[in-house]
Amino acid sequence: MSTSSIRNEFDIDTEQVFNRMGYGTDGVPSARVESLVREYADNICHLVEPSYSYVIRDINSVRGSRVFIEGSVIFRSNVIARLLERCQKVAVFVLTVGGRLGEVVHQLSGDGLMVQAAVLDAIGSDAAETLAHVVQDIVGKEAEADGLGISQRFSPGYCDWRVSQQRMVFRAMGSDTAGVRLTDGCLMIPQKSISGIIGIGPADKVESYNPCPTCEKRDCVGRR
Amino acid sequence: MTEGDIIVRLKENVIQGRKNQDEEGIDEKLSGTPGVVELTRLALEKKILLEEIINALTAGMTVVGEKYSSKEYFIPDMLASAEAVGEAMEILKPILEAANVETKGKFAIATVQGDIHDIGKNIVAILLRGAGYEVNDLGTDVPTEKIVDFVKKESPDYLGLSALLTTTMTEMGVVIEALKDSGLRDRVKVLIGGAAVSDEYAQEIGADAYCVDGFHAIKVLDSFQQAKTS
Numbered sequence: 218m219s220t221s222s223i224r225n226e227f228d229i230d231t232e233q234v235f236n237r238m239g240y241g242t243d244g245v246p247s248a249r250v251e252s253l254v255r256e257y258a259d260n261i262c263h264l265v266e267p268s269y270s271y272v273i274r275d276i277n278s279v280r281g282s283r284v285f286i287e288g289s290v291i292f293r294s295n296v297i298a299r300l301l302e303r304c305q306k307v308a309v310f311v312l313t314v315g316g317r318l319g320e321v322v323h324q325l326s327g328d329g330l331m332v333q334a335a336v337l338d339a340i341g342s343d344a345a346e347t348l349a350h351v352v353q354d355i356v357g358k359e360a361e362a363d364g365l366g367i368s369q370r371f372s373p374g375y376c377d378w379r380v381s382q383q384r385m386v387f388r389a390m391g392s393d394t395a396g397v398r399l400t401d402g403c404l405m406i407p408q409k410s411i412s413g414i415i416g417i418g419p420a421d422k423v424e425s426y427n428p429c430p431t432c433e434k435r436d437c438v439g440r441r
Numbered sequence: 442m443t444e445g446d447i448i449v450r451l452k453e454n455v456i457q458g459r460k461n462q463d464e465e466g467i468d469e470k471l472s473g474t475p476g477v478v479e480l481t482r483l484a485l486e487k488k489i490l491l492e493e494i495i496n497a498l499t500a501g502m503t504v505v506g507e508k509y510s511s512k513e514y515f516i517p518d519m520l521a522s523a524e525a526v527g528e529a530m531e532i533l534k535p536i537l538e539a540a541n542v543e544t545k546g547k548f549a550i551a552t553v554q555g556d557i558h559d560i561g562k563n564i565v566a567i568l569l570r571g572a573g574y575e576v577n578d579l580g581t582d583v584p585t586e587k588i589v590d591f592v593k594k595e596s597p598d599y600l601g602l603s604a605l606l607t608t609t610m611t612e613m614g615v616v617i618e619a620l621k622d623s624g625l626r627d628r629v630k631v632l633i634g635g636a637a638v639s640d641e642y643a644q645e646i647g648a649d650a651y652c653v654d655g656f657h658a659i660k661v662l663d664s665f666q667q668a669k670t671s
């Protein structure tokens with residue numbers, strides 16, 4: 218599903234972009250960096266080609282840390298198993314902001330314009346996160362129509378869910394992977410792509426699920 | 442402008458991250474005044490000693506490093522400064538070569554086979570260039586044979602390897618094994634980096650160091666140099 222309507226309402230959170238570049242909450246960007254970020258953020262719609270795809274699958278059973286999903290898909294992760302045992306269904310998604318932005322970043326670094334390249338790269342990452350929120354909202358509305366709620370997003374490579382499980386995510390997706398390709402090394406191309414799942418089930422059971430408070434990885438970027 | 446002025450301004454403009462006269466820098470008042478490129482050319486015209494020019498550039502970068510550590514400067518600021526110094530080094534390169542002046546060392550850097558993540562690698566490359574290393578960027582998704590071949594033919598002092606994910610970093614171990622098999626492992630120090638890589642992983646595969654970022658790499662390289670001279 219390619220979505221030109223989303224493209225025009227891409228709202229880049231410049232605060233997030235600075236955060237991503239290491240400014241934290243109280244770092245003050247210089248005037249030239251500030252205006253560069255603004256300029257790229259305002260023109261991001263010319264650089265992104267947002268595209269996403271998701272499928273909603275039945276959960277057949279959960280045994281230990283393994284979750285059996287229709288279509289011979291098996292997710293292995295304790296965190297994901299504890300989530301999905303509360304759910305009736307699972308939405309599996311892949312999304313991307315496309316390859317053009319990456320090409321421009323590559324060109325900029327090739328021309329020795331590293332400041333521009335680093336800023337645009339960080340904005341691209343933020344754009345991917347923004348699109349993930351959009352997908353989450355869409356799945357949320359669909360669940361709501363059935364009187365159900367949704368969980369937070371989880372992606373292979375976070376918690377105890379290995380990156381190699383990307384293969385199962387892509388198997389669940391079937392043929393429509395929003396133009397994203399998975400390499401043998403489980404890297405998605407284009408680079409600014411995100412994959413993952415969202416649990417669907419009774420609102421009171423799924424919305425509150427959060428494995429972070431008891432997790433040891435205190436500096437994890439995904440900590441919620 | 443006296444020779445002393447040129448040297449002072451050279452350092453100041455590195456700190457400001459002003460590659461050339463059109464750039465703003467941190468302090469906007471400087472716009473229109475000569476930047477690092479113009480000042481380097483001017484210094485050469487005035488026959489200022491190469492050593493003095495390089496010292497001014499390095500002194501500027503040292504201040505940038507300090508400002509980065511104290512969180513006054515951030516990644517874009519340090520990149521602007523490193524870019525400016527990198528450009529100055531390009532101008533000086535032929536003269537350095539003609540005068541047979543040795544650089545701090547040759548650093549080859551690559552994102553390993555199966556991985557295409559390049560922004561981190563490029564940041565490290567420009568920082569090391571700014572610190573006075575001769576950097577050869579081999580690119581992304583670089584086959585192990587190509588890396589080994591480069592080490593064999595060009596004898597870099599250091600090899601930097603980058604990867605984004607735990608599934609792609611394993612190729613770093615493959616590169617180190619291939620270097621051993623070719624009898625080249627002792628000729629080059631291997632530094633590894635990337636979000637999924639760690640100190641433990643460096644030890645596991647027998648790399649010489651894991652670096653969090655480019656400034657860390659500069660510190661590690663300095664310590665290697667000290668070990669060599671002491």
Ligand code: B12
Pocket residue numbers: 342345346372373374375376380403404405406407408409410411412413437438550558560561562564565600601602603604605606607608632633634635636637652653654655658
């Ligand atoms: C931004 C980001 C994204 C963005 C952009 C990704 C991209 N490649 O462009 C988005 C949102 C799209 C994304 C997606 C994913 N991500 Co991500 N992402 C990050 C994040 C937060 C920052 C990475 C980044 O771009 N940093 C900025 C650049 C400039 O830094 P850098 O490349 O790391 O380089 C610096 C240093 O590492 C070092 N360095 C790098 N190389 C070298 C080499 C040498 C020789 C030296 C000395 C130093 C050095 O110096 C550089 C300069 O400072 C990291 C976590 C983190 N804090 O690092 C996770 C992280 C890399 N992502 C992770 C994961 C799991 C993913 C996904 C698989 C999730 C999913 N299922 O969708 C996907 C994979 C994408 C793909 N293409 O396959 C994991 C990887 C874990 C693992 N087991 O491998 C991380 C580590 C987060 C975590 N779980 O802790 N991601």
